[in-house]
Structure formats: structure tokens, C-alpha cells
Amino acid sequence: MTSTGNFELFCLENPLLDIQGEGDAALLEKYGLKANDAILAEEKHMGLYEELLQNHNAKLIAGGAAQNTARGAQYILPPNSAVYVGGVGKDKYAETLKDAVKQVGLRVEYRYDEEQPTGRCGVIITGHDRSMCTDLAAANCYKIEHLKSPEIWKLVEQAKVYYVGGYHLTVCVPAIMALAEEAAAKDKIFVLSLSAPFIPQFFKDQLDQTAPYWDYVIGNETEALSYAESHGFNTKDITEIAKRMAALPKANKNRPRTVIITQGTDPTIVAVAKEGGDAEVSSFPVHAIDKSLINDTNGAGDAFAGGFLAGIVQGKDLRTNVDMGQWLAKLSIQELGPSYPFPKQQY
Ligand code: 26A
Secondary structure, three states: OOOOOOOOEEEEOOOEEEEEEEOOHHHHHHOOOOOOEEEEOOHHHOOHHHHHHHHOOOEEEEEOHHHHHHHHHHHHOOOOOEEEEEEEEOOHHHHHHHHHHHHHOOEEEEEEEOOOOOEEEEEEEEOOEEEEEEEOHHHHHOOHHHHOOHHHHHHHHHOOEEEEEHHHHHOOHHHHHHHHHHHHHOOOEEEEEOOOOHHHHHOHHHHHHHHHHOOEEEEEHHHHHHHHHHOOOOOOOHHHHHHHHHOOOOOOOOOOOEEEEEEOOEEEEEEEEEOOEEEEEEEEOOOOOOHHHOOOOOOHHHHHHHHHHHHHHOOOOHHHHHHHHHHHHHHHOOOOOOOOOOOOOOO
């Protein structure tokens, strides 16, 4: 008999449908987008989605950063290990998302909005860069009362590890804080991703509210730099930034904070806080991959977090968790968008 999980991992963020197509400088320019960025859509971006579909042969792919991560963790873990919540619309896009998560057996508990459609993320691929422009729509209607509803809160209480995508800081801070406080009160694990440079930059106060609860915080080098800048760290040294983040005050003193910074093909930097001293830093080279095997790197960071979380849920050591993250990222970048290969590979 294969063992099954008990929904140990609970994830919260914004379920989105990715509309991903190849673009060029002219398309980026038309909508005022940078080649490698993630932003919230404004009125002037609303034409982008149709344009990607009509003129850029765009594909519809299940997205939403933490949903990609939850799918990734469930890809590795035994059935019924992970559950994901967020808001969608009552439309065919929500059905597309449901089909995609079914493939890996991820349980989703969507909250359906009566008025707003499912959120969309326009992804413009130019070479190895991706520009993401998100219209949150129904995902933006998620409220604390949805998380606190008896059916959902039961799942919260059942879980042992919480993962929140930092992108949700633009949506519902009280829901994030409810998970953070639940984790600290019951000595469970709270993991947050920095998600994008605009989060530490423009949602600094919201992010800082969650900081004392981070058991693990995961980001990439551009997010770490943005964090350092908005917090006046006065350094661009990734190791130094990771150490300073590790040393921030922490609510649950039973376990030290761990900061994980990925750097594309460069080594992953990890800092673990040490009481009364400097954080302990390690560096882990990524899994080598032949350039010709890379399909696209959109979602590589989400996949890393998924592998890393699977390790945490299984109670593995830090080195193994990082290795599992790098392993899953390597698989994902060989697929189109934030996806994982089938038939399933075994870690
Ligand atoms: C609030 N914003 C901007 C977002 C996102 C997002 N997921 C949640 N909230 N902007 C982009 N993404 C997702 O990031 C993944 C790649 O890492 C995209 O949906 C894409 O699947």
C-alpha cells in the first residue's frame, strides 16, 4: 500500500491563469513593461491579454506563483499532502486551473467570486527573460472570513507547514497574519516567499508585519536586493543581506530563522540565524543542465520552493531540502511555463 499524506502543507495566494506568449521589445514598449519583471496591471495593460492570445500564439497555463509551488510540492509528496486556497471566478478559466492541479493531485479549495473573473497573468517571453503583468480580479477578493470559514480553518488546524506567496501581501494581510500567528502559537512552520522586487519595495509595511513569523523566507537575488534597499541595509552583498534578514527579531524562539536566496544558475545562499552571533551561511551549487534542454525559466523559483517545501514536510535536513528544490527547478525549466514532467520523476 502506498502511504498517503494528511494535508500537512497548507498554501495561500492568488490562483491565476497564465497567458504566456513570445514577445519582443516593441510589445514590451507598447505596454511600458520591463523585460524581466512582475507587476500589477493597471488600466493601460488590459489590452495585453487579448493581444497575446491573438498575435503571439499565447498558451493558457495554470499559474499563480504559490499554486505552482503547491503543485510542485504535491508532485513529490505522497497523495493528499498539500492543499491550496485562493480566490477565482465562476468561469472556464477556473475550470482550466482545476484540471491542471488535478494532474498532480493537489487539493484546491477555491473561493468563488460572484462577480469578478478568474485572475490572469500576461507572461511575455523574450529570450531568457519573462515579463509578468497580473490582473488579480477574483484573486483580489479573498478575505479573512474565507480563510476562517469552518471547512477551511479545519484544514489550517490540520496542517503542520504553512506556505504563503508574498504576492498575497497585495491582497489580504489579515489572512496571512492568521496563518503566521497560528504557526507561532502551535510551534508549526511558517514559510514566506518574497515573490517579486515590488513586494519589499511597495508593500514594505505589510511584509514587515509578517517578518517576525518567518521560519523560512525564500527569495531570489533581485528580491533580496530590493529588500536590502527598502530596509536601508546599505549593501548589495547577497550573503550579507541573507545574514541580516536571518537576524531579524523572531516570534517563535524554538527554531532559528532560515533565509534562502536563489541566484539563477549561481549557487543558492542559505543563512541560518545563530543566537548571540552571526548567522551561519552555506552555499549550494545548482544542478547543472545543458542550455539546449531549457524550455523556459518561468516558474523556476516557484518550483524551487515546491521541492524545498516537500523536504520540509518530510522532515529532511537543510541540505536535502535545498537539493530537492534545485532538482525540481531543473525539471520545471525543461517544461513550458511553471509545469512538471509526466510521467512523474522520482527524487
Ligand atoms: C499579485 N501578483 C502580481 C501575482 C503574480 C503571480 N502570482 C500571484 N500573484 N504575478 C505573477 N505571478 C505568477 O508567477 C508565476 C511565475 O513565477 C504567474 O502566474 C506565474 O505562474
